[in-house]
Amino acid sequence: MSSQRSARPSVSGSEGGGIAILGAGALGRLWAACLPPAAAGFVPRNPSALSSFRLHYHFQDSSGRQHTVTRPWLTTLADAELLLVTTKAGDTLEALNQIIGRIPESCPIVLFQNGLGSQQAVAARWPARPVLAASTTEAANRPEPDQVVHAARGHTWIGALTEPATGLVPNIIRQLSPSGLDVRGEDRILERLWGKLAINAGINPFTALLDCPNGEILESPLFLDSIQALCEELANLIAAEGLPPHSPRELRDDIERVARNTASNTSSMRGDVQNGRATEIDFINGYVANRSRELGLSAPVNQMLTERVKQLVPHPSH
Ligand SMILES: NC(=O)c1ccc[n+]([C@@H]2O[C@H](COP(=O)([O-])OP(=O)(O)OC[C@H]3O[C@@H](n4cnc5c(N)ncnc54)[C@H](OP(=O)(O)O)[C@@H]3O)[C@@H](O)[C@H]2O)c1
Structure with a gap:
């Protein structure tokens, strides 16, 4: 997935995970910073408007250590193996609608929004897709546009919302475990x-x-x-x-x-x-x-x- 070798970055399983993150805000950047560099990249809102193929930001981990994170903007999603959706609840349906035709039918979609309503709306719109919801007590904030702070460590529970997502949780946990964040399956996610x-x-x-x-x-x-x-x-x-x-x-x-x-x-x-x-x-x-x-x-x-x-x-x- 290295953007140094590719003019058009993609997210490739052969290089370690194929995780696409939709929503490059506080929570999305936390996941990208914790996952191995070759495992994840961000889905741009408007690929044709990108001024750079990579996103750089400063990341402060939960023990206060700081480092710079560089991750690719993904211009193709054809080989995405997992999509983490970290937009705000009110943006989620539209953000997904913009890209759903470009992600493989089999790619699990994990929704990280707080509250309720947006998750059911996505599951109802795409019942034939593997849609899951996550509930997380990790806390991240973005005091400056190019700075993300992992304010508190927590747990993340993931459970299926649509029928095609049944049985996928163990593999998703395996894909996310290199992050070092605590991820667990949850049969009663609602x-x-x-x-x-x-x-x-x-x-x-x-x-x-x-x-x-x-x-x-x-x-x-x-x-x-x-x-x-x-x-x-x-x-x-x-x-x-x-x-x-x-x-x-x-x-x-x-x-x-x-x-x-x-x-x-x-x-x-x-x-x-x-x-x-x-x-x-x-x-x-x-x-x-x-x-x-x-x-x-x-x-x-x-x-x-x-x-x-x-x-x-x-x-x-x-
Ligand atoms: N932060 C946390 O610690 C935390 C913990 C638990 C749950 N959550 C939940 O996770 C969700 C995200 O929270 P957050 O704090 O990360 O919010 P955030 O910092 O506002 O991040 C959301 C990101 O989504 C982007 N976005 C919106 N529409 C998009 C589109 N169509 N295409 C691509 N990107 C788009 C936004 O870009 P723009 O800024 O350009 O609009 C923004 O960067 C929320 O539902 C929140 O409740 C967050």
């Missing part, structure tokens, strides 16, 4: 995504609206006035979805524990608002509100938080 969504729904919108780190929401009147009803709405929807039940008390305890344990962190939603970027609120509290409506439930607190967060960035830059 449940795991739901667990993360519930925590995010109880923390992220408050941090964005109050413009504060996670821990500070716990004493705020906005949080104290709405968290009980928010957890009841979540518990009702989880039960209506047929997922293992959680009481509102359990959900609230989980949300408050995570907010305390990550007290000084800035949530991605607060960061997006600070940078004038679109948030993922439609795939977190917005998903809860919409899905509740579809199932004949009401979720006014999730709806209110969705509308208020959207008002914070009326004209997002992305």
